[in-house]
Structure formats: C-alpha cells, structure tokens
Amino acid sequence: xxxxxxxxxxxxxxxxxxxxxxxxxxxxxxxxxxxxxxxxxxxxxxxxxxxxxxxxxxxxxxxxxxxxxxxxxxxxxxxxxxxxxxxxxxxxxxxxxxxxxxxxxxxxxxxxxxxxxxxxxxxxxxxxxxxxxxxxxxxxxxxxxxxxxxxxxxxxxxxxxxxxxxxxxxxxxxxxxxxxxxxxxxxxxxxxxxxxxxxxxx
Numbered sequence: 001x002x003x004x005x006x007x008x009x010x011x012x013x014x015x016x017x018x019x020x021x022x023x024x025x026x027x028x029x030x031x032x033x034x035x036x037x038x039x040x041x042x043x044x045x046x047x048x049x050x051x052x053x054x055x056x057x058x059x060x061x062x063x064x065x066x067x068x069x070x071x072x073x074x075x076x077x078x079x080x081x082x083x084x085x086x087x088x089x090x091x092x093x094x095x096x097x098x099x100x101x102x103x104x105x106x107x108x109x110x111x112x113x114x115x116x117x118x119x120x121x122x123x124x125x126x127x128x129x130x131x132x133x134x135x136x137x138x139x140x141x142x143x144x145x146x147x148x149x150x151x152x153x154x155x156x157x158x159x160x161x162x163x164x165x166x167x168x169x170x171x172x173x174x175x176x177x178x179x180x181x182x183x184x185x186x187x188x189x190x191x192x193x194x195x196x197x198x199x200x201x202x
Contacts, residue, residue: 009082009086010086010089011089013078013082013086013087013089013090013093014089014090014092014093015093016074016077016078016090016093017071017074017075017078017089017090017091017092017093017094017095017097018093018094018096018097019093019097020070020071020073020074020090020093020094020097021070021071021074021093021094021095021096021097021098021101021114022097022098022100022101022102022103022108023066023070023097023101023103024046024101024103024104024108024109025046025062025063025066025067025070026038026045026046026047026048026050026051026063026066026067026109027039027046027104029051029059029062029063029066030051030054030059030063033056033059035054035056035059036054038050038051038054041053041054042196043196045109045110046063046104046108046109047063047067047109047110047112047113048060048061048063048064048067048113049112049145049146049198051063052198063113064113067098067109067113067114067117068113068114068116068117068120069117070094070098070114070117071091071094071095071098071114071115071117071118071120071121072117072118072120072121073121074090074091074093074094074121075087075090075091075094075118075121075122076121077090078090079121084122084167085167087121087122088167088168088171091118091121091122091171091175092171092174092175094114094117094118095111095114095115095118095175095178096178098111098114099111099178099182109182110149110179110182110183111175111178111179111182112145112149112179115131115153115156115172115175115176115179116128116131116132118171118172118175119131119156119172122168124156124159124160124163124168126159126160126162126163127156127157127159127160127163127168127172128156129159130152130155130156130158130159131152131153131155131156131159132152134148134151134152134155135148135149135151135152136148138151138152139198142197143197143198144190144195144197144198145197145198146183146186146187146189146190146195147186147190147195149179149183150179150180150183150186150187153175153176153179153180154176156172156176157169157172157173157176160172
C-alpha cells in the first residue's frame, strides 16, 4: 500500500468519525420533544447531564444513548472497512466532533458519553467496566457527575495499560486529557464547592 492511499484512509476515517460525532443529539432530541433549548438551561451544555435538568429523564437517557452510539457506529463501520489502526482515527474524529460540532459553531459537549461509546466500539470491555464502575460509585456517593467522569477517565487508561492494548491506550490517554480540559470549569467549581449535583436544576 502506498503512502498516499494509507494517508487517505486515515483522513477518510477521521472525517467520517467527526461527522458522526458532531450529531448534536441533546439539541435534536430536546427540540423534537418541544422543551426549551438545552443550551439555554443549566450549564448550557448539550450532554445528557444537562438535558436531565429539563426534568425529563427519558430525554436525558436518549441523549446519553445517542451520544454513545454515534461513536460506536463510527468505529464499527470503520473497522469493517479498514485495519484497527485506521479506526483509531475515526475514534478521535468522533470525539472531536462531539466536542466541536460544525453544526453548532464548534460548541459541543464534554465527551463523557462519546468516550464510553468508543470503548464499546473497540470492544475494550475491561476498560469499559472500569470506567462505568468508577463512574457509578463516585456518582452514587458524591452525586457529582463531573467528578465521576474525571476519575473514571483515569481508571479506563489504567485498565488498558494493564491489559496491554497499546494503540488504544494512546488514543484514550489523549481523550482523557481532552475530557479533563472540557471539564476545567467543573474542576474549578468542585474546588470552590459550587458544582451542581446530579438532578439539580442549577
């Protein structure tokens, strides 16, 4: 395989992943349901946690599922056409698409559900379990979704390192760093004690 076709495959996978990831399910679902624009309430974020502030748990669940499966879909389609290494580009594209969707002037979500969807798409079951269990425990004990996500994003790469999935490990180290960056305002509020808890309308 020549360098140009290989580079083209990576680029095509990245663009495909980006377009999948940039679908703003939180905005679309709340609009279809006739509730106020999710960007006008709470934190203004388009993710499931902020959708929950509408008081509609079903909409929040649908947003969570959509933001997960768009990433899973991007990876599985790419894996059906290209080697696993190329699918990593689709995974990165999906995550960046969610964070910076072209349809919303590059103002997207924080990436937690999309992160989970990518773990699912690559079949990284140990890391997925580590992420979900950590998130569930921290969320249940503190009711801080942001803190749960931040700590979970540490345990997932640790699980990958232990399991020896090196290509995926580097991808998820980058994604974890990006996830921490998208949560920098949450981190500041956690430190100051003003972070909203799960179920809060604020």
